[in-house]
Amino acid sequence: MGPLHVALVVDSGTFGAAELYTTRLLRHLPGWVRRSLVVNQEVAGPFLREFGPVMDVKVVPLAKHASWAPEAGAALADLAPDVVQVNLADPASNLALVRAAESVAPTVATLHGGGATDTFLPDAWQAYRNLAGAVAPTNTLVGLLKKLGVRNARRILPGVEIPDEPVPPRRRTPxxxxxxxxxxxxxxxxxxxxxxxxxxxxxxxxxxxxxxxxxxxxxxxxxxxxxxxxxxxxxxxxxxxxxxxxxxxxxxxxxxxxxxxxxxxxxxxxxxxxxxxxxxxxxxxxxxxxxxxxxxxxxxxxxxxxxxxxxxxxxxxxxxxxxxxxFDVRVNAARTAEVLVESSVDGAAIGSGDG
Structure with a gap:
C-alpha cells in the first residue's frame, strides 16, 4: 500500500488561524500521509523555513477574493496529489483556490470562519457542491457547509500541541x-x-x-x-x-x-x-x-x-x-486524515496503517 499524497493549500494575506491550522497538520498528520504545500507568497516564509527542506512547497501569488487562481492550479497539477485540502478563511474569499483544486483532484475544504453567502454566484455554489468533503471546528460552521451543499461535512475541533509540563500555579504580586x-x-x-x-x-x-x-x-x-x-x-x-x-x-x-x-x-x-x-x-x-x-x-x-x-x-x-x-493535535490530525482518505480518488483502497 502506497502513501496517501495530500496537497495542502493556504491563501491568506496574513499569518493567522488557517496558517496555524495548516502548520499543525503538516507536523502531525500520520506518517503514512505524504504531504506537500501550495502557499501564497505573503505567508510563505514560516512554511519555507520549517517545511521547505523536507517536502515540496510551491509558492504562488495571492488569490484571495480573485475569480481564478491559474498559478495555484498549475502548482497543484505539477504535484499530482491524491487529494487536496484547501483552507477557507470564510465562505467566499478563497473560492478561486477551491475551483483550482477541484480541477486537479478530489478536494476537501476546511472552513475557519463564517460570512455572508447571499451574494454568491452560481459557480460559487457549484464549487461547494463539488467538494469531496469538508471539516470545520464548530457545529455552526458545519451547518453552514451543509447549507452550501457540501455532501460530507463534519466537525473536527482545532488541535494544539499539549506541553509535557503545565504552567505551575503561583502566588505573587502583581x-x-x-x-x-x-x-x-x-x-x-x-x-x-x-x-x-x-x-x-x-x-x-x-x-x-x-x-x-x-x-x-x-x-x-x-x-x-x-x-x-x-x-x-x-x-x-x-x-x-x-x-x-x-x-x-x-x-x-x-x-x-x-x-x-x-x-x-x-x-x-x-x-x-x-x-x-x-x-x-x-x-x-x-x-x-x-x-x-x-x-x-x-x-x-x-x-x-x-x-x-x-x-x-x-x-x-x-x-x-x-x-x-x-484538543490534542495528534488525535485531531488523525481524524482529519480519515476524511482525506475517504475523499481521495482511491479512498477505498487506502487504509490507515503504516504504509
Missing part, C-alpha cells in the same frame, strides 16, 4: 494577565482594556501582557497609557509568553475557540473567555465563560481570579484535562 489576539479594538480588546482600567482603579495588583499585531495598535497604545499594560507585538513562540502568565483572557466577540485560548488551556492556565458559538458546549468546566460584550461581567470575573489564587489553582488542572481530551 498577578499577570495575558492575551494573544489581533490588535482590533472592536473584537473584544476594548472590553479587556476597560476591565484592566476598572481593576486598576480598585487597587488590584495586576499587569496585562498583550501580544499580537493589527490595525489598532496605535489606538491601543493611547488607550492603555498609564495602565499596567505592555504590548509585546507578534510572537513566534506563544508558549514562552503563556509560561509567564497567571491568567489568560480571550474576550472575543466573533471567533469561537481561537487557537491562543486552546493553547492556554493546554498549558493549564485559568482562562476567561466569552460565550460565542460552541464555547459553552465545548469549554464548560475548562474556562470561565462570560457573556459576549459584557465589560462588567468580564471585570468581575477577572477580579475574582486575581484575588483568589486557590480558585486559580483549582481551575488549572481542569483546563488541561479538557485540552488533553478534546
Amino acid at each position: 498577578v499577570v494577565l495575558g492575551a494573544i489576539a489581533p490588535l482590533v479594538l472592536e473584537d473584544g480588546l476594548d472590553l479587556l482594556v476597560r476591565a484592566v482600567a476598572q481593576l486598576r482603579r480598585r487597587g488590584r495588583p495586576i499587569q496585562l501582557l498583550l501580544a499580537g499585531s493589527g490595525p489598532d495598535r496605535a489606538a491601543l497604545i493611547e488607550r492603555t497609557r498609564g495602565l499596567p499594560v505592555r504590548l509585546l507585538g507578534p510572537l513566534p513562540d506563544s508558549s514562552k509568553l503563556l509560561r509567564r502568565l497567571d491568567i489568560f483572557c480571550e474576550p472575543d466577540r466573533w471567533e469561537a475557540l481561537p487557537y491562543p485560548l486552546l493553547e492556554a488551556l493546554a498549558h493549564g492556565l485559568p482562562a476567561v473567555t466569552t460565550a460565542i458559538g460552541s464555547t459553552m458546549e465545548v469549554l464548560a468546566g475548562a474556562a470561565t465563560i462570560v457573556p459576549s460584550g459584557d465589560a462588567d461581567a468580564l471585570t468581575a470575573t477577572l477580579e475574582r481570579l486575581v484575588l483568589d489564587d486557590k480558585l486559580r489553582a483549582k481551575l488549572a488542572p481542569a483546563a488541561r484535562a479538557v485540552a488533553r481530551r478534546e
Whole structure:
C-alpha cells in the first residue's frame, strides 16, 4: 500500500488561524500521509523555513477574493496529489483556490470562519457542491457547509500541541494577565482594556501582557497609557509568553475557540473567555465563560481570579484535562486524515496503517 499524497493549500494575506491550522497538520498528520504545500507568497516564509527542506512547497501569488487562481492550479497539477485540502478563511474569499483544486483532484475544504453567502454566484455554489468533503471546528460552521451543499461535512475541533509540563500555579504580586489576539479594538480588546482600567482603579495588583499585531495598535497604545499594560507585538513562540502568565483572557466577540485560548488551556492556565458559538458546549468546566460584550461581567470575573489564587489553582488542572481530551493535535490530525482518505480518488483502497 502506497502513501496517501495530500496537497495542502493556504491563501491568506496574513499569518493567522488557517496558517496555524495548516502548520499543525503538516507536523502531525500520520506518517503514512505524504504531504506537500501550495502557499501564497505573503505567508510563505514560516512554511519555507520549517517545511521547505523536507517536502515540496510551491509558492504562488495571492488569490484571495480573485475569480481564478491559474498559478495555484498549475502548482497543484505539477504535484499530482491524491487529494487536496484547501483552507477557507470564510465562505467566499478563497473560492478561486477551491475551483483550482477541484480541477486537479478530489478536494476537501476546511472552513475557519463564517460570512455572508447571499451574494454568491452560481459557480460559487457549484464549487461547494463539488467538494469531496469538508471539516470545520464548530457545529455552526458545519451547518453552514451543509447549507452550501457540501455532501460530507463534519466537525473536527482545532488541535494544539499539549506541553509535557503545565504552567505551575503561583502566588505573587502583581498577578499577570495575558492575551494573544489581533490588535482590533472592536473584537473584544476594548472590553479587556476597560476591565484592566476598572481593576486598576480598585487597587488590584495586576499587569496585562498583550501580544499580537493589527490595525489598532496605535489606538491601543493611547488607550492603555498609564495602565499596567505592555504590548509585546507578534510572537513566534506563544508558549514562552503563556509560561509567564497567571491568567489568560480571550474576550472575543466573533471567533469561537481561537487557537491562543486552546493553547492556554493546554498549558493549564485559568482562562476567561466569552460565550460565542460552541464555547459553552465545548469549554464548560475548562474556562470561565462570560457573556459576549459584557465589560462588567468580564471585570468581575477577572477580579475574582486575581484575588483568589486557590480558585486559580483549582481551575488549572481542569483546563488541561479538557485540552488533553478534546484538543490534542495528534488525535485531531488523525481524524482529519480519515476524511482525506475517504475523499481521495482511491479512498477505498487506502487504509490507515503504516504504509
